[in-house]
Amino acid sequence: MPKPAAPYPGPLPHAESARDLLVQAANLAADHLERRRGDPVAITADRDALAARIAAFDFAHPMPGADAVATLFDLLREAGVRSDHPRYFGLFNPPSLPAGIAGDIVAATVNPQLAVWAHAPAAAEIERHLVRLFGRRIWPESGETAGTFTSGGSEANHTALLAALARKCPDWADRGVAAFARPPLVYASAESHLAWIKIARAAGLGAQAVRLVPARDGLRLDGATLEAAIRADEGIGEPVLLVATAGTTAHGAIDDIAGIAEVGARHGAHVHVDAAWAGGILLDPAQRRLLSGIERADSVTIDPHKWLAVPMGAGLYCARDWQPLETAFGVSTAYMPSASTAMRDPYIHSLQWSRRFIGAKLFVALATLGVDGYTAMIERQFALGRRLRAKLAESGFVVVNDSPLPLSCFAPPGATDATVQELAHAVVANGSTWLSTVRLDGRLCLRACITGFETEKQDVDSLIDLLVTTERERRLANTPE
Numbered sequence: 056m057p058k059p060a061a062p063y064p065g066p067l068p069h070a071e072s073a074r075d076l077l078v079q080a081a082n083l084a085a086d087h088l089e090r091r092r093g094d095p096v097a098i099t100a101d102r103d104a105l106a107a108r109i110a111a112f113d114f115a116h117p118m119p120g121a122d123a124v125a126t127l128f129d130l131l132r133e134a135g136v137r138s139d140h141p142r143y144f145g146l147f148n149p150p151s152l153p154a155g156i157a158g159d160i161v162a163a164t165v166n167p168q169l170a171v172w173a174h175a176p177a178a179a180e181i182e183r184h185l186v187r188l189f190g191r192r193i194w195p196e197s198g199e200t201a202g203t204f205t206s207g208g209s210e211a212n213h214t215a216l217l218a219a220l221a222r223k224c225p226d227w228a229d230r231g232v233a234a235f236a237r238p239p240l241v242y243a244s245a246e247s248h249l250a251w252i253k254i255a256r257a258a259g260l261g262a263q264a265v266r267l268v269p270a271r272d273g274l275r276l277d278g279a280t281l282e283a284a285i286r287a288d289e290g291i292g293e294p295v296l297l298v299a300t301a302g303t304t305a306h307g308a309i310d311d312i313a314g315i316a317e318v319g320a321r322h323g324a325h326v327h328v329d330a331a332w333a334g335g336i337l338l339d340p341a342q343r344r345l346l347s348g349i350e351r352a353d354s355v356t357i358d359p360h361k362w363l364a365v366p367m368g369a370g371l372y373c374a375r376d377w378q379p380l381e382t383a384f385g386v387s388t389a390y391m392p393s394a395s396t397a398m399r400d401p402y403i404h405s406l407q408w409s410r411r412f413i414g415a416k417l418f419v420a421l422a423t424l425g426v427d428g429y430t431a432m433i434e435r436q437f438a439l440g441r442r443l444r445a446k447l448a449e450s451g452f453v454v455v456n457d458s459p460l461p462l463s464c465f466a467p468p469g470a471t472d473a474t475v476q477e478l479a480h481a482v483v484a485n486g487s488t489w490l491s492t493v494r495l496d497g498r499l500c501l502r503a504c505i506t507g508f509e510t511e512k513q514d515v516d517s518l519i520d521l522l523v524t525t526e527r528e529r530r531l532a533n534t535p536e
């Protein structure tokens with residue numbers, strides 16, 4: 056006699072209807088968007104209090120899903136720096152466009168697996184379509200663009216290094232760095248993103264393989280300076296990847312892309328443009344000239360989660376050629392459907408294997424705003440950047456970077472590092488705006504960047520007012536009686 060079956064497990068506790076939960080969550084999200092302008096931009100977290108509130112969730116007593124979602128919104132709202140705030144003038148972490156959030160809901164809901172084209176053909180084709188859209192703006196002359204969505208700029212840049220190694224020496228795919236006669240080297244401006252250091256370590260090259268070349272006048276790397284650096288390294292290794300940064304994190308400098316491409320051609324090195332932030336302006340024909348020379352690059356990083364304001368993480372690696380990706384990532388295994396280079400199966404052209412449908416949020420955002428909507432959003436941010444720069448100068452601050460992008464680095468005249476630090480602390484402590492500090496040519500200065508599509512003229516003006524009053528108070532407090 057068969058044993059009586061164990062009782063079949065009942066429904067999950069608090070398994071409210073999916074519709075109720077999702078509608079409630081969407082309402083909470085919409086509430087958040089409507090109220091955020093009134094929130095403080097930064098609240099210093101009390102770590103013990105925060106940890107205690109979180110530890111109260113012992114997960115022993117299930118709660119309604121909508122309550123969990125509401126608590127999560129509260130926790131995120133009540134401590135930290137709110138990069139989604141209209142008066143956040145910090146690094147490139149914009150608020151998410153509602154259409155991007157909606158696209159992400161679709162990706163999370165259907166949860167297609169993008170490893171293989173045949174399992175998620177619509178998702179894979181949508182991503183190909185988006186890669187081509189950027190490809191046409193980078194390389195107007197070329198028909199096909201290779202590329203892949205990534206978790207962000209770091210993975211896209213990592214992909215660039217692996218592609219460069221594969222291109223220079225296909226044997227590297229089997230033998231690793233030992234396949235090179237001399238150690239492979241990566242060249243980038245000293246102002247480039249430090250992700251390159253981690254990437255060189257991850258690729259087994261080590262941090263010293265990244266040759267950080269001091270840019271002339273501290274900002275913009277040009278071809279002649281790069282050429283001289285490569286010559287000075289003769290005998291140390293072989294230049295494999297040359298990076299032009301378009302929009303440095305600290306001060307928005309755009310390297311001389313054409314000059315760097317020239318050097319790349321001379322040395323047979325892969326030329327990569329790291330345009331994680333500024334690559335967004337490819338959608339603005341009026342600003343495309345700022346990236347001139349990009350059409351000579353072999354590959355480009357663009358982070359849609361930066362200027363294009365879709366939820367993190369969304370990076371994009373675009374390249375002229377599929378072959379290096381195929382060499383770097385191609386594998387075959389019995390448990391996967393046979394890998395297809397004809398269909399460009401994502402898992403044999405990318406670092407990731409199981410993969411979220413990253414392109415969904417950009418697809419819905421582009422379809423909703425249209426390219427023209429994005430152009431208008433970007434132009435507005437440029438206009439606010441010009442306003443910020445002009446008002447800073449009018450108010451007696453010295454603007455020390457000359458980036459064409461909406462990012463100003465500045466200080467009161469004659470300010471020491473300590474003065475700048477004091478001013479930055481006082482401004483941020485006010486809680487109504489957030490900005491950062493940065494070092495330029497060895498001196499500390501304040502840094503304000505227009506990042507969000509909700510930022511208005513009035514927000515720029517209140518940043519200026521706050522800077523002016525705070526600086527006046529600081530001077531008064533420091534003036535001997």
Ligand SMILES: *Cc1c(COP(=O)(O)O)cnc(C)c1O
Pocket residue numbers: 147206207208209210212248250300301302303304329330331332358370
């Ligand atoms: C943000 C950024 C990166 C790193 O990208 P993540 O998306 O943060 O991984 C790399 N390079 C530049 C120029 C960046 O602005």
